[in-house]
Amino acid sequence: MSQQTKQDRYAEAAKEIAAVLEGESNLIARMATVSNILHHAFDHYFWTGFYLVDPEKPDELVIGPYQGTMGCLRIPFGKGVCGAAAATRETQLVEDVHAFPDHIACDARSESEIVVPVFDGGGALIAVFDVDSDEKAMFDEIDRAGIEGILKASFA
Structure with missing residues (x-):
């Protein structure tokens, strides 16, 4: 997939998400x-979801x-x-999860990962958004920018 295609996919996903979420206030639904x-927008997304601050x-x-x-x-x-993304409140982009200190293997097939902190409108950490791939080095700065932009628009 070319870099431009990935950017275009994030732009399309952002528009679709914004349209579906319009008027929806429930956090879990969002x-x-x-x-x-x-x-479903990306073939390299193996596991995709949120961990909420309890x-x-x-x-x-x-x-x-x-x-x-x-x-x-x-x-x-x-x-x-x-846990690193939650503690530092910074996006973690990991090319090889097996080389990451204290990696938690929820699924042994996970090879690379990006985790983005999610903040509410007041700037409080409410969750992290976690995406795993079953291939090494599948996430880059385009993924970071695309995901961070979508999360900011959807939750801040």
Whole structure:
């Protein structure tokens, strides 16, 4: 897939997501929509979904809406790629998950991953958005920009 094609796909997905979410205020419905549309827009998306900050355990993520095989139910802040994104509040782009310290293998077929923190309108961390691929080095700066833009438009 050419880089321009990937950018175009993100632009198309962003328009589709914005149209579907218009007028919808429920957070879970919004997350389910984003994960579904993005998962089906890209062949390299193997697992796509959200881990929400647990209001009862604010230093822990709990599984939210997703597409793909079974996900981990809970991830502590600071553990694995998702926990690193939650702790640092920065996007984690990992070419080889097996080389990442404390990687959590929810599915052994995962090879590369991007995790983007999700903030509400007030700037509070509410979740992380996790995408895994079953091939190494499948995510790049185009994915980062596309996903970050869609999440900001959908949740901030």
